[in-house]
Amino acid sequence: MLLARVADVSEQVAATSARSRKIAVLADLFASTPPEEAPLVIAYLAGRLPQGRIGVGWSTLRHAVPAAGHAALTVAGTDAALTELAQVSGPGSQSDRQRRVRDLMAAATAPEQRFLLRLLTGEVRQGALDAIALEGVAKATGAPAAEVRRAVMLDGSLPRVARALLAEGPAALERFRLRVGTPVQPMLAHTAKSVPEAIAALGPCAVEEKLDGIRVQVHRSGDDIRIYTRSLDDITDRLPEVRETALRLAGDAFILDGEVIALDDTGRPLAFQDIASRVGSRVDVTAAAAALPVSPVFFDVLAADGAVLLDLPGRERHAALARLVPEPLRVRRTVVADPAEPDQCAAAEAFFADTLRRGHEGVMVKALDSAYSAGRRGRSWLKVKPVHTLDLVVLAAEWGHGRRVGLLSNLHLGARAADGSFVMLGKTFKGLTDAMLRWQTDRLRELAVSDDGFTVHVRPELVVEIAFDGLQRSPRYPAGVTLRFARVVRHRPDKPAHEADTVEQVLAGGTPQSRVV
Secondary structure, eight states: OBHHHHHHHHHHHHHOOOHHHHHHHHHHHHHTSOGGGHHHHHHHHTTOOTTOOOSOOHHHHOSOOOOOSSOOOBHHHHHHHHHHHHTOOSTTHHHHHHHHHHHHHHTSOHHHHHHHHHHHTTOOOSSOOHHHHHHHHHHHHTOOHHHHHHHHHHHSOHHHHHHHHHHHOGGGGGGOOOOTTSOOOOOEEEEOSSHHHHHHHHSSEEEEEEOOSEEEEEEEETTEEEEEETTOOBOGGGOHHHHHHHHHSSOOSEEEEEEEEOBOTTSOBOOHHHHHHHHHOOSOHHHHHHHSOOEEEEEEEEEETTEEOTTSOHHHHHHHHHHHSOGGGBOOEEEESOTTOHHHHHHHHHHHHHHHHTTOOEEEEEETTOOOOTTSEEEEEEEEOOOEEEEEEEEEEEEBOGGGBTSEEEEEEEEEOTTSOEEEEEEEOTTOOHHHHHHHHHHHHHHEEEEOSSEEEEOTTOEEEEEESOEEEOTTSTTSEEESSOEEEEEOTTSOGGGSOBHHHHHTOSSGGGSBO
């Protein structure tokens, strides 16, 4: 398949906001896609490179190359070129990489060049995400969308399911079933502003501690234990203590959903960074486990004793979990069986407050009658966390790429230091609407003191309100911390920079989410 076809569909999908039109365009594309190329086409449309990071940044791509006069570049040929590019290393690698990028761009037409630039810079934002691509595959193959969705949930890979469907038709769906040992995409949650709001939305529900650890899925079949991350990576060898815990459980042929956490001597949770570093360690796992032991805390069960439990109501799955997993290994929870009962709602809010005092990041509120919607961000699970905001000053901004070309996007954020200067805490481009981008570009141009073509440094005068999920240690920034999941709430042109929050206020913030983790 020609890359030009994918680039054209990408532009068509980006040009329409109608979901039905997006699906129709994608279905037409998939109907003509060779099965073996379906994984590549889906990855490209979603803005993903199968090779991962390939060492190509904007500095390599900024020099324009004359476009080819006709389309000859194929999807498979592009993938081969990018694979070779990703393998470039050693002395002279930078010039070799630049040459290979020039050769690839020279083989591409102008529309293909635009698409490749967006793909290589991570700026493919045309809405052809997996959910819509899934609908397109279903339409192209005549398979029921609900059955395709379930197959993807259970297999964990839309590309694999799509390849099978395009090759064999709807009958291929029979092979995609829940199996112990094969990781399942985890169920995800939406957010609610408060516990009462979540209870009002869900009705009878359970309120559980939200743990700031590493999401894990533990599979057992006999003495074979497999442990997978949220992204379905196998990390069994890195967590020997979790494997031993699973072996001690009485049941068999089960799949458990939970978190891996670590506690200090007082029983408070250790930093997410510490846990992530431990779980990420591949060298001397025994020493790492001795230095920082971790333990699993389970909150759901997808299969037990060979029976599939996905479609059971949450209350029944929890009962099965309680039979399988002893209480110390289960997440703490309280149940609101009757939302009209004031005492139960008050107990839920008290549970939330106590969870924060215990050092956890919030609660999960889960409908008691909900099935386990693997791979979906369902409305039957709602997370509630305290929102913390800071008023910070913009120190610089980076020129955007893709849809944000010509706009100042990524903001460099600073807090006031004791001497009146500003200390950088991190960057963010999240939360910005198109109108906000246009306004801040105009304003920051007025404040600009330098522009090297990538970053515009400005006079520290514009204040922005930033929401974030906590702080984490970072040697990259002068204060030794950076913001987790920072996003812009609003610009504050009404607030002078000397009233922005100080570094001391940031470090000594009073909410659980503002503590340094």
